[in-house]
Amino acid sequence: MLAAPPTVRLETFEGPLDLLLHLVRVGQMDIFDLPIARLCDQYIAHLSAMESLDLSVAGEFLVMAATLLEIKSRLLLPAPPREETGENDDGSDALDPRAELVERLLEYGKYQRMAELLKGAEGDRGRMFFRDTAEIRDYVLPPRFGEMSADDLLRTLQRLLASVGAGERAVTSVRRQKITLRMKMREVLLRAEAAGADEGVTLEELLPAPPFALLEVVLLFLALLELLKVGSILVAQTQFCGEMRVFFVPEAERAALVDERTEEGLTIAGGVDGE
């Protein structure tokens, strides 16, 4: 039967072997006794159909056509005498001209079937969904024991001490020993005076630069309270929770201020009064 294959299938052939296997299967040919003449005709018919459809026919297809024609012609010839086969392998019976083609078709067929199986596996696997690796940020692991050595500690301390040098002493000594309430009061008073009676100095300016010891801040407040009490300064705030300004009170005005205890501008002093 001369197959006029459905044209839609033409482009799906991946190569000459694919097309041949298709023809063998569709034509229910015995692969171990290939009817080469029939196969060859159908194959060439396919090629011309492809050409007529302007499908570019790859070189491999043409090479295969030539091979088929050659096998066909060799089968038509009487088997050559044994001597004439020359160096042909085992020197036994003459080689069936179809043998190599059959072997290639069988081999290719095996992989095609496996590819089909894998296609199924691909589909099965495609119906499962996985997750991406979870992202973790800012997670700190608990320490692994014995991970660092005492040497790490030592080296760190050495480096620290080397870089701090004498600097630490100055800082610590100021914090730990040299600050007294009297010193702080003096400092506040001096700074308020330097700022001028009209300007005043803000509380923020009086605060030590960070990092500061809590003690120093506490002392600042105690000094402010103490100075308010004796009337050496005046603390004013223009709005609730607003900026606080500390004003220097000249000595001449102090007594009056302490006596009058004017309501205005004495937010903090008012608190002290209660004591």
Added chain:
Amino acid sequence: MGSNLSQIIECLLFVAGEPLSAKELARTTETETDAVEEALLALRRRYDSGCGLQIIEIAGGFQMATRPEHAPSVGRLLAPHANRLSRPALETATIIAYRQPCTQADIEAVRGVSSDAVLKTLLERGLICDAGRKPSPGRPILYATTADFLHYFGLSELTDLPPLEEDEDDASTMEAMTTALAAAGVSGEGDA
């Protein structure tokens, strides 16, 4: 149900975006592989009783995945999977899987067509990799499949591939073939 180790393994499988081997799990949990395997077994049993998820053995390890029957719903939420492999790509991947490491020429000998583009695709998708050079003239590149190949096809190991055999129809006529070919002076044994 759910021993502590099982629970930890569950967490690890959940957060890992890739299969974890029992060995890796043992290392991370600082336990013995035996204990991990036991915990895995318990965990898988738990997941097999009414869970939408499952723990599969894939690409040399264990991974948490949705059950296939829920694929339609999950697919509605997520973008569908990347394009499936074309037939030439599938064929080529198959040949490499069974013959690895092998060269482009080996592949083309089987397929009978040029396989340049297909190899490029497979390399790009990470399903095959360059596995060195063949010590022969021209020193052609040797190709092998990757862990992603196993994962893509849902295989745990390469040995999970079915043995490369003749189709049953052919197998039944194997003897006939052998006889026929022997008569023609050809050995029936191809190389597998």
Added chain:
Amino acid sequence: MGSNLSQIIECLLFVAGEPLSAKELARTTETETDAVEEALLALRRRYDSGCGLQIIEIAGGFQMATRPEHAPSVGRLLAPHANRLSRPALETATIIAYRQPCTQADIEAVRGVSSDAVLKTLLERGLICDAGRKPSPGRPILYATTADFLHYFGLSELTDLPPLEEDEDDASTMEAMTTALAAAGVSGEGDA
């Protein structure tokens, strides 16, 4: 256990890297929000009975997550290198080790920078602890190292630390200390 809807929701929560609201779940599963909420309840109940994972309500939706108690294992898997102490943390731990008990101000005096965050980290990691209050204005917290600290540095006792002659008032102390430590450091074994 595990109705089909519960299982599908389980799959959706698993694959989604973000919280899904009941409404989104209803849309994706093509069911009513009521049914989704019921299924979620059942699912959460199932997850609360011996699972390493949990379903939390977060940011207006539901999300699958590992249980917090398994964080160390998860962290070990995902961030194998994140467990080393940072340099600031190491510095701070060192100061505390040698000067304990000491206050944050003491530490900052040496380091010259604010040490809030670092102290928090060290406390969280259990390497230092709160050792009472200093009887001075403000009653600042005193810090000391813990048994875990010793463990972490492979020490059996605090006295295993190379000795320091600490005399804060002596102007030459720093130099002396540095020298002493340098000597100790050189003689120290490679691994402890």
